[in-house]
Amino acid sequence: MKTPAELTELFRARGLKVTPQRQAIFRVLHGEKAHPSAEWVYEAVSKSMPTISLRTVYQTLNDLAAMGEVHALDLGTGSARFDPNLDAHHHLVCDECGRVVDVYADASAVRVAGPQRHGFSISSTEVVFRGTCPTCKRKEVNA
């Protein structure tokens, strides 16, 4: 994830305006290692800027995703997740609580044999490992 200053540059270069709201969003995302939902970003930004609207958060997150500065993920957890980590990596998802963790597994070995490609042009390969996180495992034992 680029720094707020770099993102400011990028937005300006694209003719997009850099408002206080967007700067606040940049700050929240920068260095964020989790995979926040729009709602989460909204609440985080709201602490310093209580008047921001959820709509604005969506707008900016979508702009960032369109520019490739974050990745929008749909991991079946109910809401879209925005990933500031742009390195090649995969994800570990907790089926119970939706927690998402980065995983650097090498998936280059997983190839699709020609005849199975059905004429598709393949642009990306995502691997999702599903399971239960330590916190939820503990809860299950106590339940």
Added chain:
Amino acid sequence: MKTPAELTELFRARGLKVTPQRQAIFRVLHGEKAHPSAEWVYEAVSKSMPTISLRTVYQTLNDLAAMGEVHALDLGTGSARFDPNLDAHHHLVCDECGRVVDVYADASAVRVAGPQRHGFSISSTEVVFRGTCPTCKRKEVNA
């Protein structure tokens, strides 16, 4: 996917009733190689049973998924897909039209190193290949 007769047995054994609506859904799913959405199943069943409700289709599909007789997939195409193919396999998804195709790629090589497991118990590994299907590729050329 089991035959309608086998599913009838299973439902009865579980104390679930086998109504004409459910039988019609079994028939539609049996031998279906695509990855139909609830809506698609609803329309297919509606042809022979115009009074069935979408709610009933959801109910039965969820029952089947809970019993492990179909797999519910969330591939980010907007709606859940129900997969009657229970073999170990993965999916090729068209980013344009949402078409889903089965792929028998071997993902056993993709392992998560211990330290990266973050204490998770991993129960499944899904690989999703994204790209453009031949039909949509043709459309893009003409656009």
Added chain:
DNA sequence: CTTCTAATCAACAACGGTTGCAAGTGAGCA
């Protein structure tokens, strides 16, 4: 610094997929 204009903002309504609910229906068993 002023002015102009397009971009953005906030609030609200709408949307699509899915589920909850209440009332009526029917499957399966004795």
Added chain:
DNA sequence: TGCTCACTTGCAACCGTTGTTGATTAGAAG
């Protein structure tokens, strides 16, 4: 045949997300 409880149905609600609107504001040019 009759009894029950699960099922079916239609509708309303729900959730995450996007469209729309009128008011506001950043940024460029003069």
